[in-house]
Amino acid sequence: MQVSAVGGPEVLHAVQLPRLLPGPGEVLIAQRAIGLNFVDVYHRSGAYPLPLPGIPGVEGAGIVEAVGEGVDHFAVGERVVYAGAVGAYATHRLLPAWRTIPLPEAVAFEQAGSNLLRGLTAHMLLSHVYPLRAGMRVLVHAAAGGLGSILVRLAKRLGAEVIATVGSPEKEALARGHGADHVVVGRDVDFAAEVAALTAGDGVHLAIDGIGGGTLAGTIACVRPFGMTASIGQVAGVAPPVPLAALRSNALSRPSVMVFSANREVYGPAVDAVLSLMQENLFEAPQQAYPLTEAARAHADLEAGRITGSAWLRP
Template sequence: MTDLVVELTGCGGPEKLVVSELGGLAPAKGEIVVRQEAIGMNFVDIYHRIGTYSLPAFPAVIGVEAAGRVEAVGEGVDGFSVGDRVAYAATIGAYASARRLPAGRAIRLPDAISSSTATASLLKGMTAYMLLHKTYPVAAGTTVLVHAAAGGLGQILVRWAKHLGATVIGTVGSLEKAELARTAGVDHLVIGRDADIVSEVKARTDGRGVDIAYDGIGGDMLARTLQCVRPFGTAASLGRASGPIPPIEIDMLRPGKFLCQPSIMAYSVDVANYRDAAEAAIAAMKHGIVSTVAAEFPLAQVSEAHAVLESGRLAGSPLLIP
């Protein structure tokens, strides 16, 4: 089977993703070569493709997580051998059959966790760890709002927040997605894109509002999310799946609401943070805190896969299979 690499040739639509043959790889000092078995797809990939998040140069290889086996070990690398199962996340360059990877970004994968589960869940699990433990400390008695609760990140946030003892209000766009959110463990559901989310949340919190809200929808949703947060509570803006976010008036933060924009990519630049979050995500997977695999696409069909991901039709995490 021919090894493939996907190169982004410029900002734009899925047609900017060009598949070509991958040449042989040899690890540099401090690197390993990973033969990839599953590659994660995330909205950050779309943001890289359309230019929301800039890249240093084109062509570029996007994608930030995958799992597979060590195929070669470079000079100065300790702790890894050929054949070891590993995963990584928050590290660009994943859209390929194999890749060179700094050994410090490789996380050993337990036999009990499949490559598909790890790839569907690692970046999102790291993000959930950052949000639940660093952005706002979620614990028993905390009430959280999770938008897109049937999505890949949403499912993990719901499961992990429930594991911590929180009460979870989730939103979903359809009855089909509602069932996935219920399976993840939401306590209360708001269903429908046109639902009066603010009134629904206030009704479920006796008018108080939630302690922390996670909004990856963007667009005009963030303003409504802020209205769902209690005084001195927090809203975390995670993405812009529905489009750009209009300007937020400072008065919308009265009385003392907090708005933040945490980024797992920025958080993971520090190697200690990266490994802490990754190990926490792996440990959470052992407790069943995972995202379902929404669909699998051959790597050669990456353009079609991007179009489906961008449509918002999927619930869970889509994968590319080399």
């Protein structure tokens, strides 16, 4: 599924491309599951640059179909997974061998293909960007969503107190089911005031904001001195500039999982850590699948908030 011009979901269209052959150091994967993420929307809409014509999608899982010269640690037929490489919306794709990680038999293709990027994001945030420890407090927006649910579960596993926000009462039960200690409900609620009340004015150590827009300023206001706000998305649009005075002795970070996963030294160990968490059933199974040829419908549902948890594309 390719885009030739930026725009809405309708710009996604099917194309037939020539047969792929792996070059030196490459692996050809026959894909079994492709992840559906908001970064795909950002690439399609032009919010993040994607050379055109281009193929969106940044994660998937499948079977090794061929290997290039110099690749001796993968065999044809081996199960593999990857994340952080643009071009996933395809039945087959080439990848550098270092990007390709063996997939344990205990982890289903759809589980790995739809959750690895979110798992890497959570691992990056809670282990590298701001290492979370028992007794700390964390604010997670959109806690019923695919990334939000993983962040809540992993933060609780680390012993943190989790304050979650959700958009509706129906999603409150989901957030509590993931382990959230407190849930702030409503799209227009003054969540900063709610967080202040829940923490006796102390605030949280870490606030994770994938919403952007006008939400970011409120998120920063929830953070205690020497804590951190991690801005990881802009579902509600680009946030206005943040004056330094608004940080009040705390930090503002703009971490990118794409940059994180491009670091060969951290990528492999981080993927292995996430796959281990999958085998411990920390992640829920994806709730919805779409045929790859219906990627436009999947994007429309994702942007409209009609998907709870994670979803995937079936090649």
